[in-house]
Amino acid sequence: MIETISVDGLEADLYKIFDYLHENPEVSWKEFNTTNYVVKIFQQEGADVITTFEDSPGLVAEIGDGPITVGIRADMDALWQEVDGVWRANHSCGHDAHMTLALGVFLTLKKIRTSLPGKVKFIFQPSEEKGDGALAMIEKGVVDDVDYLYGVHLRPETEVGNGKATPAIIHGAGSSIAGKISGEDGHGGRPHLQPNAIEVGADLVNHLRGIRLDPMVPYSVKMTKFRAGGNNSNIIPGSAEFSLDLRAQTNQVMTLLKDKVEKVLSAISNLYGVEINYKYTSSGVAAKVDEEAKDIMAEAIQQSIGAENVLPPSLTPGGEDFHFYSVKRPKVKATMLGLGCGLTPGLHHPKMTFDRKALIAGTEILTRAIMLTFKKNGFDMMDKCKGQTLYQR
Incomplete structure (x- = not known):
């Protein structure tokens, strides 16, 4: 009893x-x-x-x-x-x-x-x-x-x-990233002149999905916010704001995940010739x-x-x-x-x-x-x- x-x-x-x-x-x-x-x-x-x-x-x-x-x-x-x-x-x-x-x-x-x-x-x-x-x-x-x-x-x-x-x-460990894609707006009829921040964001999502780490340890990274464009549909947005959510079941894998994400951000910035600034807004441990x-x-x-x-x-x-x-x-x-x-x-x-x-x-x-x-x-x-x-x- x-x-x-x-x-x-x-x-x-x-x-x-x-x-x-x-x-x-x-x-x-x-x-x-x-x-x-x-x-x-x-x-x-x-x-x-x-x-x-x-x-x-x-x-x-x-x-x-x-x-x-x-x-x-x-x-x-x-x-x-x-x-x-x-x-x-x-x-x-x-x-x-x-x-x-x-x-x-x-x-x-x-x-x-x-x-x-x-x-x-x-x-x-x-x-x-x-x-x-x-x-x-x-x-x-x-x-x-x-x-x-x-x-x-x-x-x-x-x-x-x-x-x-x-x-x-x-x-698990969790981290959040707040980022900004900085570029110039362009004319909808001349898409070849400036990078489209929405396309930059879409490519960023695809590359993040390609990150591969130890499959025995749960991990994930996903975009949780993306804002670009204004009221005019004929303007190609050059800038956007985004957030990323990172998760890993161990602190060691979180360290590796952060490194991979940072490399993706750098590669996308170089590929499109745009500035991508970011900072960690939170970083929790497992x-x-x-x-x-x-x-x-x-x-x-x-x-x-x-x-x-x-x-x-x-x-x-x-x-x-x-x-x-x-x-x-x-x-x-x-x-x-x-x-x-x-x-x-x-x-x-x-x-x-x-x-x-x-x-x-x-x-x-x-x-x-x-x-x-x-x-x-x-x-x-x-x-x-x-x-x-x-x-x-």
């Missing part, structure tokens, strides 16, 4: 928090109201230390003290997308749920009212969607004292079924999962929802800047919980929805992961919590 810890009213608190965050989304680097809301909860419930930043949204809250520091990271930003014909901020990637889960862990640990044998650090990170939020937090030193770091991401129903979970998400952290998370899942609901690590071509923490700070032992929640139609879909009961299971899993982390390092919280239950289901 799975033992649970009864905390009166916490379910209602979690749903209230989620409803607010879901109804008040903010895009990358604009999460100031979200920051203030989360800070208020930490203040009301008595976090030991709360750190905010003058130059950006985001915050870090701490409880407990001791030789081991365990971090919980939650991303804060929403996407900007069209919903029912209106462009607006929208939480269609689950970051509202991730924040709720981190706050749920905090509220659980506070209401258990047991002393912690170490420090728990709650990292609320801005701008995951742009891929630069984790790097900014790393520069601020927020994980310099962190020994273990746990993240969480809702998973689509097709990947992790409702009521199940995986102890690690094996994200997952670096610590085996010890993964095993702890698997045990936490088993204790919370049963061994039959523990799935193997989830391999996905999606990207996550969470993995910068362990790549840039190799001493950090990190993994990301993949939480099954009946999520449909899919991540980033404007009508994304999921089973909110997963917020309860996810909070319990992450709380147990913290307890088990201390236990594995010789500090047993379990004995202090014996006879209590995290949640009654």
Whole structure:
């Protein structure tokens, strides 16, 4: 039988928090109201230390003290997308749920009212969607004292079924390029005088499709935006703007893919005699999962929802800047919980929805992961919590 810890009213608190965050989304680097809301909860419930930043949204809250520091990271930003014909901020990637889960862990640990044998650090990170939020937090030193770091991401129903979970998400590396083809416009009746930026773009797409790398490692590159021409159909456009999306399941293959893409851009520029300027607007790394952290998370899942609901690590071509923490700070032992929640139609879909009961299971899993982390390092919280239950289901 799975033992649970009864905390009166916490379910209602979690749903209230989620409803607010879901109804008040903010895009990358604009999460100031979200920051203030989360800070208020930490203040009301008595976090030991709360750190905010003058130059950006985001915050870090701490409880407990001791030789081991365990971090919980939650991303804060929403996407900007069209919903029912209106462009607006929208939480269609689950970051509202991730924040709720981190706050749920905090509220659980506070209401258990047991002393912690170490420090728990709650990292609320801005701008995951742009891929630069984790790097900014790393520069601020927020994980310099962190020994273990746990993240969480809702998973689509097709990947992790409702009521199940995986102890690690094996994200791939992802990069974005913004480019511009610069040339002179020409007369539609004299196509031989100037290069046509649309034809340059079409040839660029064809050459990108010809890139060949190790077929045993998933990778892709595709054009995701192309803008050229104006209102007059008899003008050949000389200039255009474009975006490229690059994906690779390993960091090594991403390095090779970038090199190939850059060579294609140079070759097309030389072939048509046009200037092609470009820059990387984001560059995420592939997952670096610590085996010890993964095993702890698997045990936490088993204790919370049963061994039959523990799935193997989830391999996905999606990207996550969470993995910068362990790549840039190799001493950090990190993994990301993949939480099954009946999520449909899919991540980033404007009508994304999921089973909110997963917020309860996810909070319990992450709380147990913290307890088990201390236990594995010789500090047993379990004995202090014996006879209590995290949640009654």
